[in-house]
Amino acid sequence: RAADVTIPIIVKDTTSFYWQIVLAGARKAGKDLGVKVPELGAQAESDINGQISILENAVSGKPAAIVISPTEFKALGKPIDEAAKSVKIIGIDSAADSKAFTSFLTTDNVQGGRVAADGLAAAITEKYGKAEGEVALITALPGVGSLDQRAKGFKEQLAAKYPGLKLIADKVADGQATTGLNITTDLITANPNLRGIFTSNLIMAQGAGQAIAENKAQDKIKVIGFDSDEKLVKFLSNGTLAGLIVQDPYRMGYDGIKTALAASKGEKTEANVDTGANLITKANMNDKRAQELLNPKLD
Amino acid sequence: MTDHDISHRSSSGQSEDVSAAAAHLPILELRGLEKQYLGTHALKPADLAFKAGEIHAIVGENGAGKSTLIKLLTGVIPRTAGEILFRGEPVALTTPLEAIQHGINAVHQEVVLCPHLTVAANIFLGEEQRRFGLLQHRHMIREAQKILDDLGFALPAHALLSDLTIGQQQLIATARAATRGARFLIFDEPTAYLTREEAAQLFALIRRLQKSGVTIVYISHRMEEVFELADRVSILRDGRLVGTRNIGETNENELIGLMINRSIEQIYHKVPFTFGKTILETKNLTGNGFEDISLSVREGEIVGLYGLIGAGRSEFVTTIFGRHPKSSGKILWDGKEVRIERERDAIKLGIALAPESRRDQGLCLSLPVSLNLNLPIYKQLSRNVLISHREEARHADNQISDLRIKTSSRSASAASLSGGNQQKIVIGKWLNHGAKLFIFDEPTVGVDVGTKAEIYRLFSTLLENGAGIILISSYLPEVYELADTLHVFRRGHLVASHPHKSVTHEDILTQALGSASTDASTRN
Amino acid sequence: MSLETKDTGTTPKRRFNVLFGLTLFALLLVLWLVLSLATDSFWTGNNISNLLRQGSMIAILAIGQTFVIITGGIDLSVGAIVGFTSVIVAWLLAHGFPVWAAILITLGIGVCIGLFHGFGIVRLGLPPFIITLATLTSLRGIGLLITNGNTISIDNDPFTEFSRNDFAGVPNLFLMVVLVGIPAYIFLSHSRWGRYLFSVGSNAEASRLSGVNVKGTIYLAYTLSAVCASFVGLLLASRIGVGNAMQAEGWELQAIASSVIGGTSLFGAVGSIHGPLLGAFILATINNGANLLNVNSFWQRVITGVLIIVIVYFDQLRRRRR
């Protein structure tokens, strides 16, 4: 019976809103499909060892399949190979160095970074006429795979498509909104000609948005954030932020569980699904699709 | 025993005055008071009444339960059974604050003050003077200075307590207790760290307090003090109250007999040895706190150092021991100049130091007795890297029985021992080290008469084995009786040296105090 | 330290008198001078405002922490309290409580947390490290449960603008430091209870024997620390405009470091109010300066570590020479 079927979902960090949306999607799928879905995850996105332990524990519980979002590409490879010996593994969000995935649903974070660069360039062009000037990048934490990929995509795209945009600061914070705020303030102080900032996750966007508001700099400096919550949507609608890159975490969670159930029954599943990263600005934020992404139905 | 009395006994006239006052009702009464620690029955049911206005001495061996009794009276520790009546009313006395509110105050045996606070802050701790809720810092310092000056203690009220010597801290504790308007004041071995001068000041203070109607309990191991001060004396043995005597109706021998259940013919055990070759010699040694000290110690010799608090004796010996750097001068060992840069160099040469402050320098209080006794000799106790636990235990047990250290076991923490027994550890840890020169800095502080005699006998054994001893004591009779050569220190200078018992107490005191023309005296 | 030896005056070789004699305040001024010369933007009104804002929250935490450290304890929970109370106030505002009520309730919760710490130490006999570590863990959990891992937005503009505004050119946040600092100074240096904090830290037994209410003093110290932390929680909520349980992570270490840099001894009985304030603003200056100089953020960590060592070393030398 399906009710006895357990499919744990392991996310990177249970304390972030993004992953809560993923979990909400998975929860909904569990309810719809009659599957038990333990919601697991480490306490911080950078805690590789913690996630390996959780994966090991999950395998101990003899589930039908496991849905996991690997924290680190290389590090989770072997443990996933190991786990795949006894259960089917479905990957979501990020990849890992393993061929053992039955199926894979991701946002391409590098692509997300590229989209962010496009969005920033567009915002600067709209204000200054040309995609030119000084821009900065603020990363929440060092050593986190997905954040590094976003930074990589962003920088690549700047170099390739927008030679006029000069990356003058590449800052790495400590995961605290206040630090993001302080860094942004100091960037504004030290660089009077700054025109744009890309903050590659939710918390940094909150901090940076607050700094922009504090310095009343939204006309001068365009900020692109990554992921969204109520606060950021408000910033977007009042122009503090120029744009948000939004993924579809809810679908990732929902489809992850759905795919896993199918795989555990031996059904054939698609090997790779890209769930996409979308730029949302003030202009398109009221579209139906944008509203779906910005206001995922959390129960 | 000869009478090594500090000064003139209280006149008999005075003791009659007091016995008139003593006719008053008992101010504090104990009924079946009892204290049991885990493993130790520290105080067995005791009945005792303190009369208003008397000076009541309590004597007993180390570990007899004297401090325990005091702690019960001041609410420091809870009692196991019994009741306490204060002015006829039963009192709970569960917290020190309650005792203070009743006017019961104590100067405890271990100096319990706050080292990080100033002298004035310590004196007023718990009773700060305020105006509009704010502390009156300057006023308190002035007041404290006045109190100290009135008592004749020449100490600065604004100094940090930790800058004072332990004896000076003892005086501060006394000053604090004396100025709190207490009706009942307890002194637990207040003279242990004091020199005769300071002790005399203290006695004057105690008498003054008595005149103003304060009842005083006085604990001491120095019999002559008991006879000088007290109106009555109670004797404790093994946690049991074995008797109370009017001071006029007893004598030292009876008290000692009651305390230790045997009599001691002779406390100062002195066997004259022929001196061997010189072990240690200092030449014009100068350091922080002393200047230009030249003296020597020979095999079989006790060299005594006497002086007032702060005379520089401790600094001098700790410098020899390598704890502090010397600034000039020479140290010769076996006739050869040696460099002693740290304690381990001294220990390697064969010097052992039992320091003056057992609490700060002598003991690891939180650790077992056994570890404390073995600390200097773990190298000897270990084969390759491993310690021989059997040897460790054997050695500790030997010391415990040889020195009659009263402890529930060798693994009890040093903190659980009575003051005098802790002192025995400080000495005992060096006895098996095979040292050639023993430096004892105030070795008998807080040690009972019986054990004192044993320690002195121990000195003889060490001397017999060819060792030399430097003995520092602020208790003049001790150095006077024991030292083969007695050096007098004053303000960091060696001002006089005397062969065994060649001058009187008074001469030595005058030299230590520095009045008259003593500096040109008998240097040998 | 268990190592602190009292032999003074034994290192006559070193003679960089000028540097070694610097007080902490002078060190801060030197840092400022260097930064003013090295960058155009440091010594501008705007940046000084920023700097004052950036150091404020840690400064207030450090004051509270100092009370606790003076008693010989430690409060690891302050960061978690900040995050937790930011959630509380955001929740209260979101549920229609008026600002004054939300603030009072939040501070009241701070009081409760502090009392609980006191209870754990005094009644249950737990080491301060353990009880505050436990509340650290639990409070983060409760905060996350309340928000479900989310952030709670604060829509109350007067509340969020407070931290952004100035009063006579001085940022409100810094005024809050003054508002906390002055009573804290009076309390610590001129009240009986302040004196008791020191005496308990110096020798709890001696204090007890002198009739000091040792248990009450412990309760007081932890309550003050928790109230300071919940006050910072309010400020943080105002500054970032959201309540989020995972904010202020690691701030406990920064607060302790500020306090220790400011001369507080972790062995108790040594500390002041101006010390932790200076410590907090030294740390803030290091970060601000590194940002303005656009120092690579990895180098920034290395430099912070080295500067902490250097500053505390100089300060120790100065103290020892006194």
Add this chain to the structure above:
Amino acid sequence: MSLETKDTGTTPKRRFNVLFGLTLFALLLVLWLVLSLATDSFWTGNNISNLLRQGSMIAILAIGQTFVIITGGIDLSVGAIVGFTSVIVAWLLAHGFPVWAAILITLGIGVCIGLFHGFGIVRLGLPPFIITLATLTSLRGIGLLITNGNTISIDNDPFTEFSRNDFAGVPNLFLMVVLVGIPAYIFLSHSRWGRYLFSVGSNAEASRLSGVNVKGTIYLAYTLSAVCASFVGLLLASRIGVGNAMQAEGWELQAIASSVIGGTSLFGAVGSIHGPLLGAFILATINNGANLLNVNSFWQRVITGVLIIVIVYFDQLRRRRR
């Protein structure tokens, strides 16, 4: 604690003898029993292996930390050392060093860090809290500089498989705990250096005057702690197959907590080897159990905090009654 009063035997009212008399080991067994009854999967070979693996690294850190705490100090840098040395070994392997050389060099770097801590405390006179906090910050920075904020992959299969394999059914990682624990036990309880750690922690001055090499003992303690941490760095690198400077964040607090739960006193001179081991595995069990019981990860934090209080409280009671 500054509060620890010595009046024992005054609480004869409480009589939950059975619970209060439990040793830490018994408490761990009770936890295990409860979990075995509550879940099917707890008491399976596989899960016990997992549990042993999961507790191992903190256990080894806690042993090192205990040496330091016994001397009255603290080592906040251990988490950073773990992350840093994982980078070092990954870098060395990536640059073609043979495994044995990479391991030796990494451990050697651990020694250097420990010696530096000793130097800072003994020579510069810095509080242990400050010097280790400074290295914490700096080492993370240096590690990030080496990796440029990235991770370094380890392609050496024998190296990475080590942590996954068993020996006679016992996970290698746990064997490493035994490998460290037994010499550590012998060192602490049967060698004179172990005695010196205690004596220095109890009274450094008295130890000096008894001929103990106090400075050497301090150097030794911090070196042992740093070496344990760099050993854990090797294990971590093997387990996660990468070197990453930001790993093991907050492990210092877990190590200290394990040690204190295991009965070590932060005031020095009290501690053992089995205590921190039990502490680490109690913490690991709480996490493992919560995962198996599918406790919401937010509740998990709350429960961890509460359990820490309960466990330490019981343990304190037991100790006090002895």
